[in-house]
Amino acid sequence: VNEACQTFNLSAAELSTLRERAQANKARAYCPYSKFRVGAVLLTQDGTFIDGANVENASYPVGTCAERVAFGRAIVDGHGRKGGFKAVAVATDLTAPGSPCGMCRQFMREFCDLSMPIFMFDKNDNFSVLRLEELLPLSFGPDKLGVPDSAQRQAEQA
Amino acid sequence: VNEACQTFNLSAAELSTLRERAQANKARAYCPYSKFRVGAVLLTQDGTFIDGANVENASYPVGTCAERVAFGRAIVDGHGRKGGFKAVAVATDLTAPGSPCGMCRQFMREFCDLSMPIFMFDKNDNFSVLRLEELLPLSFGPDKLGVPDSAQRQAEQA
Amino acid sequence: VNEACQTFNLSAAELSTLRERAQANKARAYCPYSKFRVGAVLLTQDGTFIDGANVENASYPVGTCAERVAFGRAIVDGHGRKGGFKAVAVATDLTAPGSPCGMCRQFMREFCDLSMPIFMFDKNDNFSVLRLEELLPLSFGPDKLGVPDSAQRQAEQA
Amino acid sequence: VNEACQTFNLSAAELSTLRERAQANKARAYCPYSKFRVGAVLLTQDGTFIDGANVENASYPVGTCAERVAFGRAIVDGHGRKGGFKAVAVATDLTAPGSPCGMCRQFMREFCDLSMPIFMFDKNDNFSVLRLEELLPLSFGPDKLGVPDSAQRQAEQA
Numbered sequence: 016v017n018e019a020c021q022t023f024n025l026s027a028a029e030l031s032t033l034r035e036r037a038q039a040n041k042a043r044a045y046c047p048y049s050k051f052r053v054g055a056v057l058l059t060q061d062g063t064f065i066d067g068a069n070v071e072n073a074s075y076p077v078g079t080c081a082e083r084v085a086f087g088r089a090i091v092d093g094h095g096r097k098g099g100f101k102a103v104a105v106a107t108d109l110t111a112p113g114s115p116c117g118m119c120r121q122f123m124r125e126f127c128d129l130s131m132p133i134f135m136f137d138k139n140d141n142f143s144v145l146r147l148e149e150l151l152p153l154s155f156g157p158d159k160l161g162v163p164d165s166a167q168r169q170a171e172q173a
Numbered sequence: 174v175n176e177a178c179q180t181f182n183l184s185a186a187e188l189s190t191l192r193e194r195a196q197a198n199k200a201r202a203y204c205p206y207s208k209f210r211v212g213a214v215l216l217t218q219d220g221t222f223i224d225g226a227n228v229e230n231a232s233y234p235v236g237t238c239a240e241r242v243a244f245g246r247a248i249v250d251g252h253g254r255k256g257g258f259k260a261v262a263v264a265t266d267l268t269a270p271g272s273p274c275g276m277c278r279q280f281m282r283e284f285c286d287l288s289m290p291i292f293m294f295d296k297n298d299n300f301s302v303l304r305l306e307e308l309l310p311l312s313f314g315p316d317k318l319g320v321p322d323s324a325q326r327q328a329e330q331a
Numbered sequence: 332v333n334e335a336c337q338t339f340n341l342s343a344a345e346l347s348t349l350r351e352r353a354q355a356n357k358a359r360a361y362c363p364y365s366k367f368r369v370g371a372v373l374l375t376q377d378g379t380f381i382d383g384a385n386v387e388n389a390s391y392p393v394g395t396c397a398e399r400v401a402f403g404r405a406i407v408d409g410h411g412r413k414g415g416f417k418a419v420a421v422a423t424d425l426t427a428p429g430s431p432c433g434m435c436r437q438f439m440r441e442f443c444d445l446s447m448p449i450f451m452f453d454k455n456d457n458f459s460v461l462r463l464e465e466l467l468p469l470s471f472g473p474d475k476l477g478v479p480d481s482a483q484r485q486a487e488q489a
Numbered sequence: 490v491n492e493a494c495q496t497f498n499l500s501a502a503e504l505s506t507l508r509e510r511a512q513a514n515k516a517r518a519y520c521p522y523s524k525f526r527v528g529a530v531l532l533t534q535d536g537t538f539i540d541g542a543n544v545e546n547a548s549y550p551v552g553t554c555a556e557r558v559a560f561g562r563a564i565v566d567g568h569g570r571k572g573g574f575k576a577v578a579v580a581t582d583l584t585a586p587g588s589p590c591g592m593c594r595q596f597m598r599e600f601c602d603l604s605m606p607i608f609m610f611d612k613n614d615n616f617s618v619l620r621l622e623e624l625l626p627l628s629f630g631p632d633k634l635g636v637p638d639s640a641q642r643q644a645e646q647a
């Protein structure tokens with residue numbers, strides 16, 4: 016834990032809150048189809064925590080994952096423009112850390128620095144942590160369509 | 174407007190706020206690909222307004238519509254359990270009202286009474302309004318998979 | 332059945348094949364998560380039948396419905412340009428006809444005439460049939476973004 | 490090219506066909522919104538090539554990528570059961586290879602061995618190639634939900 020904090024420039028309190036909120040947010044899931052609860056939480060550069068949980072649908076492809084609920088609200092609330100994101104955490108009821116699906120990794124790619132850490136907690140608070148660029152190498156980003164990516168947007172505003 | 178308020182059991186102030194927030198939320202959109210801004214807002218049965226806007230992605234299918242951002246946060250914040258939704262509004266920059274896409278209609282179907290009104294504002298505040306069951310007739314809902322739908326869930330909690 | 336054929340300009344053989352292939356295509360589904368098999372089949376204007384079935388994913392939102400598998404292959408094989416679609420059929424294991432989800436209705440909207448019939452078969456071959464414009468009224472189509480819709484594209488090529 | 494063939498156990502003719510069909514399939518794309526054409530092709534273990542191209546929608550999230558069109562038809566045609574997939578190729582009009590989006594990587598994860606190569610061609614036939622496990626490390630797969638993954642399914646049938 017200490018090592019993770021140093022590596023990713025987080026305080027012990029921040030990592031602790033990421034863990035607690037990701038775990039707690041599992042209770043907010045609407046998942047009557049999979050019974051697979053996922054909690055998510057984002058930490059913005061200005062210190063705000065933003066919650067998410069999975070929201071399923073009778074037509075499975077229409078539902079959404081926990082990470083995208085959290086990022087959707089964060090972007091709409093302006094956190095993409097205000098400096099971006101410091102870390103993301105997800106929690107499941109598995110006994111080994113579960114990772115974000117590829118669709119969520121792609122969603123994050125649009126808004127996050129490639130070096131942003133993603134913490135993955137299992138039900139017993141054990142965790143893995145990888146950077147976005149490690150979970151989605153050689154990614155397809157906005158630059159491919161001539162749109163500035165997160166790092167460029169932040170630089171333009173600085 | 175008065176007629177719409179009576180038909181759908183909304184106060185003039187509520188409809189006015191729906192219109193203003195849907196229009197204002199267009200400014201929150203992240204839509205560098207389509208340049209097509211959509212603002213959305215929900216009104217819960219307990220009087221809370223919840224905002225959304227479209228959030229696009231370099232991989233177009235990975236982005237999300239305004240309505241689903243708003244409903245995702247609403248469900249995660251417990252408004253599905255607390256009595257549900259009274260009305261939804263969307264606003265675009267078109268000169269005639271634009272309607273929610275089929276995917277968003279399906280997302281709403283999971284959580285809303287079929288009689289819930291959906292207000293669609295154009296850029297000049299002209300609007301159309303239809304009930305969910307009018308926008309998504311003969312819908313595929315949770316009952317098809319043995320899961321209670323919105324009306325049943327509310328009844329069980331009453 | 333005879334009435335449906337007349338109304339929608341199909342031969343008895345065509346409707347029969349739509350029913351048989353929609354039912355048979357249920358066996359092609361990959362649905363280990365929902366166990367909810369859906370078969371689909373399209374009939375193009377030039378008399379070709381194109382098959383689909385649902386293909387699910389461990390990340391539920393990443394899966395796809397039967398109708399979109401069929402339409403994806405049809406479009407890629409050029410049937411959108413070659414005159415379009417005459418009818419669609421779907422079949423489930425329900426004891427009353429199940430309808431296409433909103434996302435699939437929206438996918439069809441891009442390529443089909445609003446008057447195209449959609450046949451929905453239950454497990455006992457009972458069916459409902461509605462036109463696309465009845466399943467997705469006041470739809471959000473290509474014209475809203477300045478792109479020709481199906482009818483326009485066919486007219487331009489005629 | 491020779492080295493890639495040896496590494497991934499492909500004949501020169503197979504790799505050549507993958508390149509040609511991926512490039513050719515760009516012409517099958519329906520992409521009036523992005524104007525970003527993508528061609529895809531799969532090679533199954535029994536030597537069949539299966540084509541795809543991107544199919545967009547006025548509601549951007551409702552469209553589908555080239556890779557998922559190809560895999561959807563392949564699964565529905567039984568190739569998931571018949572031994573699986575030997576290689577995938579995608580081609581774009583970019584001047585450096587464009588990679589599959591995260592959603593498509595996730596879709597492939599359900600059906601492909603983690604060691605399957607993904608060839609990415611730019612407009613001038615330059616290519617990168619990476620294995621699925623390199624493009625989607627620490628993936629979220631069927632085993633997390635108690636469903637056999639591709640390798641297990643093949644082993645059970647052997």
Ligand SMILES: [Zn+2]
Nearest residue numbers: 080116118119
């Ligand atoms: Zn996800």
Ligand SMILES: [Zn+2]
Nearest residue numbers: 238274276277
């Ligand atoms: Zn939508």
Ligand SMILES: [Zn+2]
Nearest residue numbers: 396432434435
């Ligand atoms: Zn569907």
Ligand SMILES: [Zn+2]
Nearest residue numbers: 554590592593
């Ligand atoms: Zn993709």
